[in-house]
Amino acid sequence: MPVRLYNTLTQKIEDFVPLTPGKVKLYVCGITVYDLAHAGHGRTYTTFDVLVRFLRARGFEVSHCQNVTDVDDKIVNRAKERGEDPLALSKRMGELADAHLEAIGCAKPTVMPRVSTTIDGIVDITEKLIRNGHAYVAETPQGNDVYFAVRDFPGYGKLSRRNLDDLRAGASERLAEGATDIKKDPLDFALWKAAGPDAFGFDSPWGKGRPGWHIECSAMAFAELGEQMDIHGGGMDLVFPHHENEIAQSEACSGKEFARYWMHGGFLEIDSEKMAKSLGNFVTIKDVLDKNDPEGYRYFVLGTHYRGPLSFDVEKHPDGRVTFPGLDEAERRMDYLYATRDALVSLAGDAEPSEPNILQGQAQIVAEAKEKVLEALDRDLNTPVALSVLAELGKAGNEIVMQAPKMRKDPAKNEAIKKLAASAVRALDAACAPLGLMQAKSDAYWARTRERRLRLRGLDASAIDAKVAERGEARKAKDFAKADAIRKELGEVGVEIFDAADTSSWKIAL
Structure with missing residues (x-):
């Protein structure tokens, strides 16, 4: 084409x-x-x-x-x-x-x-x-x-x-x-x-x-x-x-x-009006970077066809915070893509990418993703369709991760799904490249988003770590009422806790 x-x-x-x-x-x-x-x-x-x-x-x-x-x-x-x-x-x-x-x-x-x-x-x-x-x-x-x-x-x-x-x-x-x-x-x-x-x-x-x-x-x-x-x-x-x-x-x-x-x-509109200094609705890139991840902004921009108007809404909260809801949602989607890639990398280990005879539906999505993104861009840079391809690939990647535990007892299937996971990592990188997305190392992405979200909410990472550790001790002591109270306390300031078998991790919600 x-x-x-x-x-x-x-x-x-x-x-x-x-x-x-x-x-x-x-x-x-x-x-x-x-x-x-x-x-x-x-x-x-x-x-x-x-x-x-x-x-x-x-x-x-x-x-x-x-x-x-x-x-x-x-x-x-x-x-x-x-x-x-x-x-x-x-x-x-x-x-x-x-x-x-x-x-x-x-x-x-x-x-x-x-x-x-x-x-x-x-x-x-x-x-x-x-x-x-x-x-x-x-x-x-x-x-x-x-x-x-x-x-x-x-x-x-x-x-x-x-x-x-x-x-x-x-x-x-x-x-x-x-x-x-x-x-x-x-x-x-x-x-x-x-x-x-x-x-x-x-x-x-x-x-x-x-x-x-x-x-x-x-x-x-x-x-x-x-x-x-x-x-x-x-x-x-x-x-x-x-x-x-x-x-x-x-x-x-x-x-x-x-x-x-x-x-x-096309124009970028602030609260449905064309952005202009004369209207007092001027938002700089620096303003955006102070509140949102740069890749979240990029994802947000690409979600609307370049010739159409793009609505950039501003929300003012009772506590004085100012947020950009559309950018917050786009950043959540970038979180999802980076988390998906991390899970696939973990599953793949040192396996080489290949197209094994396993999970054929997901394998087809993986194999076709890069070309589908390019085909969308062939049609007058149709970035919204290109992003839908990434969403489909992300879903397939998570399905691969979810199916993996079922195949651990079969050495051939276990090796095959690792190779498919490695192929999905490669496909995600290749599909994102023409869009300029997922250009950061995973550790760098999570570090910069955490630092900014902590700063915006006025939170301290060491204090959160201490609370999570206190909650961990309460769980070990089977004091679940205290553990739940700490979870609720942290949740009220935007901290989400994720429990594994013996450990817990946390992140700042948007």
């Missing part, structure tokens, strides 16, 4: 056919690094991380370019508020964004160009657009701006399906509010903006200034991937005007189709 992807340009799901067989050039619009990366960023970059992992699993060689917008008016304004150099601010915030994206499982892109080191390329493209009549210089009190002449590009609006006359009317209404316009047409957008002699900026043929937002991405894409690429991606909010303007300036410059496929991720 071919890889099929939804193309915003055609508004259809299409077979994916790269420009060069076996090779994929992907450009993803990166973060404007003036603040912490938010949960919506996390969703977008998780989507494209899965795309890259999946395409590589299907045998493609992927060049993944994701830019860093480290020059922007928002950065300049924030740096001025803080008395900080703009590039120092953007470097610091960029490093934090990288760390937070890495924490939620996003692999580092092949290359991450920065606007500040691409100024020469931006100037070159702008000069070419002026020479071929697609751009013009306009004088301002601060110096010279350069604008792209939208009406001189016949294909403008083809991505967003917007009508130029409707756009013109809206732009005229906005300009009528007393603004003095220096552009030939209200729709024209800036390629270069004068900054004035004392403001932050870069030297150019038109004087000191800063590049427009849209031209930055075209220049970085040209520099790293060439004038044409296979896939251009980003959030749905970038379709217009950013990606529409990228197409116009890039194709006006090169005369070639800029990108063959355009992919856009």
